[in-house]
Structures are given as C-alpha cells and as structure tokens.
Amino acid sequence: MAKRPTVLKVQGLKRAFGPNTIIDKFNLEVRAGEAIALTGRNGAGKSTLLRCLVGADRPDEGSIEVLGTKMVESSPEIRRNVATVIDDLDFFPDLSVVEHLDLLARAHGLTDPDEMVDEVLEEVQLVPQSGQLPGTLSSGQRRRLALATAFVRPRKLLIMDEPEQRLDTEGVAWLANRLKHERSQGLAIVFASHEPSLVEAVATRVLQLGGTRG
Numbered sequence: 092m093a094k095r096p097t098v099l100k101v102q103g104l105k106r107a108f109g110p111n112t113i114i115d116k117f118n119l120e121v122r123a124g125e126a127i128a129l130t131g132r133n134g135a136g137k138s139t140l141l142r143c144l145v146g147a148d149r150p151d152e153g154s155i156e157v158l159g160t161k162m163v164e165s166s167p168e169i170r171r172n173v174a175t176v177i178d179d180l181d182f183f184p185d186l187s188v189v190e191h192l193d194l195l196a197r198a199h200g201l202t203d204p205d206e207m208v209d210e211v212l213e214e215v216q217l218v219p220q221s222g223q224l225p226g227t228l229s230s231g232q233r234r235r236l237a238l239a240t241a242f243v244r245p246r247k248l249l250i251m252d253e254p255e256q257r258l259d260t261e262g263v264a265w266l267a268n269r270l271k272h273e274r275s276q277g278l279a280i281v282f283a284s285h286e287p288s289l290v291e292a293v294a295t296r297v298l299q300l301g302g303t304r305g
C-alpha cells in the first residue's frame with residue numbers, strides 16, 4: 092500500500108531563550124492520519140514547539156514544511172491548511188458565538204456554512220449560547236468555542252495545545268472521539284496534553300519532551 096502523504100516535516104529545529112535551549116535538533120515527520128501527542132513536565136517545551144509549528148514563534152535553527160511548503164510566517168498557503176487551537180483565541184468581543192463560527196467558515200472559503208456551523212454548535216453543546224458574546228461565556232464554554240473554530244474550517248493539519256483544558260469529563264470524552272474521527276478521515280494532528288485518557292485514545296505516537304524528571 093502506498094504511504095500516506097507527509098503533512099508536516101520538521102528538521103533540526105532549535106529554539107533557545109538566552110542561555111536556555113528549550114528545543115534542540117528536533118526532527119518530526121507526520122503523515123496524513125497520524126496523531127502525535129507531545130507530553131512531558133511543565134516547562135518541557137511543548138508550547139514552544141507548537142508555537143514554532145504554527146508560525147507564532149521563530150525557531151533559531153531548522154526548517155518546517157507543511158505539505159511540502161516551507162513555513163514562512165503567515166504564509167497564506169499554510170494558513171489555509173492548518174487549523175490551530177493554541178491559546179484561548181482572541182475572540183472579537185462584539186461578535187456572538189454563531190457569528191464567530193460563520194465568519195471563520197466564510198473566511199476559509201465555505202460559501203454556505205449554515206449547516207456546518209449548526210452541526211458543530213450542536214456538537215460542542217453551545218446551541219443555547221449561540222447568541223451570546225464570548226465575554227459572557229463560562230471558561231469551559233470559551234474553550235468549546237475555540238475548539239469549534241477548528242472544526243468549521245478546512246484543514247489538513249490540526250495543532251492543539253492542551254485542548255482538554257477546562258473541559259468537563261464528558262467534554263474530554265467527546266474531544267477524544269472527535270479527534271479519533273478526524274484522524275481516521277486522514278487529518279494529521281499534533282497536540283500537547285497532560286490528559287492521559289486523551290493521549291491514549293487519540294495518539295498514534297507519543298513524544299515525551301524534556302526527558303524525565305530527575
């Protein structure tokens with residue numbers, strides 16, 4: 092059987108802050124349908140690595156390619172294919188939940204996103220809050236909205252930093268199922284997590300960063 096295409100290729104990545112080298116000589120190849128979990132203690136470098144992967148931080152050395160295109164900060168080619176849930180998004184304070192999702196879907200080329208937006212709203216259980224402004228949501232509901240933004244847009248690579256944050260138990264179980272489904276549809280996923288059940292359910296490979304605690 093032909094190998095699935097490489098979606099993400101990282102070679103020789105290094106990121107240091109002053110004298111502290113956080114990531115060094117890091118290589119990673121992720122193919123369609125693979126899910127890579129980054130684990131490791133607080134401060135191990137998971138977020139630093141993910142921020143480099145999404146172009147939010149610039150590595151000191153090394154290269155990152157998405158679908159064969161070299162990562163250049165805010166390259167439209169890459170932005171089109173990569174959905175991210177890194178920090179809590181900077182939501183627009185005066186756009187409602189449903190308006191956010193609609194705007195994102197349209198900005199990524201969906202001409203009639205109503206059905207998709209309704210489905211995702213239902214899935215993240217934000218239908219009753221669809222008319223609310225982000226500032227009026229609970230912290231877990233804001234997380235659900237951030238996750239929803241990744242699912243209403245086209246994507247070939249999904250990058251998430253601790254996506255389980257502030258979700259209730261049922262929410263974590265939903266997320267695990269959703270990510271398993273995404274992977275089975277050929278999405279490549281890289282996510283950092285402190286939630287063993289999510290890592291166990293979703294990851295096809297686990298990379299522990301920063302070694303073990305001494």
Ligand SMILES: Nc1ncnc2c1ncn2[C@@H]1O[C@H](COP(=O)(O)OP(=O)(O)OP(=O)(O)O)[C@@H](O)[C@H]1O
Pocket residue numbers: 108113131132133134135136137138139140
């Ligand atoms: N802008 C910065 N300037 C200086 N040091 C930084 C900067 N960003 C991150 N660091 C340091 O890099 C190290 C890695 O941080 P990072 O946020 O990547 O860890 P993490 O593995 O995501 O941790 P956590 O599990 O706590 O989220 C930490 O020691 C942190 O203090």
